[in-house]
């Protein structure tokens with residue numbers, strides 16, 4: 079009987095890779111761009127306890143004062159339950175929007191609470207921004223590599239991503255100029271530049287302060303909006319912050335913020351700060367999506383900001399992540415084979431590693447997981463198939479000891495791959511079309 083069958087009994091692809099989804103012909107064209115991200119596909123395997131996961135970007139919540147948060151939540155419901163458990167406005171709780179202005183002030187932003195839209199994580203803000211600006215075929219410029227969740231959103235709205243090269247100082251202004259002029263010569267419409275200026279996901283790089291005004295000027299001249307995504311900006315390991323792009327050009331930047339990395343990702347509270355007219359459209363789009371963000375969660379964040387030393391808590395997160403970053407970097411120095419290079423982040427969660435020629439990080443992943451270490455292959459962070467020699471290594475979640483062990487295991491796998499490459503050549507040439515190899519017409 080259908081009702082008793084588990085989803086596993088209906089695989090969506092045949093062993094030959096054929097799509098078996100019975101609804102396939104019904105989907106809207108935009109659903110074709112919705113595919114499981116590599117991060118998601120990995121989640122189940124990488125979360126087994128024996129695997130050291132350097133894959134996911136889960137914040138480390140162990141340092142949060144759970145008991146006092148619990149009693150705040152209980153008193154919130156007891157005293158303000160009629161509001162906390164009720165619908166609210168799509169715009170977000172006013173008191174929280176005021177507090178968000180205080181949070182943003184730490185990075186030089188002087189926003190008005192009216193121009194903030196509270197969202198279900200900044201992921202929802204990304205969705206709303208893309209929805210109101212992008213028609214199918216429009217171009218979004220993004221760093222190469224870029225955040226996998228943003229690439230998924232752009233694909234879902236059938237926008238095409240053009241990656242702009244970075245170096246150790248972040249987005250390269252000249253590369254941005256070139257991307258814009260190529261798009262113009264092809265008659266393509268560039269809708270916005272999507273950028274993560276601080277402690278980039280996945281690259282771990284920060285946009286040099288000296289480049290910020292130039293990037294903004296290039297976009298302004300080209301009539302291109304800037305979408306600044308900044309979930310990690312307060313997680314500089316020395317407590318350092320950088321001037322937000324939004325603080326330098328309020329009329330041409332939509333700023334996205336989040337409490338996911340500085341407080342609790344499970345509450346799903348983020349926001350967009352937008353030029354006034356854009357804010358109006360965002361509220362309408364938000365209304366159509368969720369009616370309103372969860373009132374209870376907004377009030378929990380608001381109460382937390384009011385009653386806890388949230389800046390002290392952020393300092394303690396900075397310290398935890400710095401220790402983990404150090405463990406990862408020293409492990410890499412100690413164990414990685416010659417030819418591997420990696421970024422050295424000053425904040426955030428991620429290191430981006432480039433492996434020597436001959437390594438395909440996507441093909442290698444199952445072998446790494448068998449060796450009980452997981453990472454995310456670089457290809458997931460590009461919309462164009464690039465990144466097969468790269469990988470993202472997250473240091474946010476495992477303890478320093480586990481990180482070191484994970485890196486040791488990863489180095490062994492890499493050495494073995496390189497040995498295979500030196501002996502037999504590239505992986506693609508090792509697969510021969512002999513009688514045992516299934517081909518599309520025999521499977």
Ligand SMILES: Cc1ncc(COP(=O)(O)O)c(C=O)c1O
Nearest residue numbers: 199200201225279307336338348
């Ligand atoms: C760059 C970037 N933007 C947005 C998000 C989404 O965060 P949120 O939890 O606020 O939806 C993430 C989450 O990892 C991220 O790394």
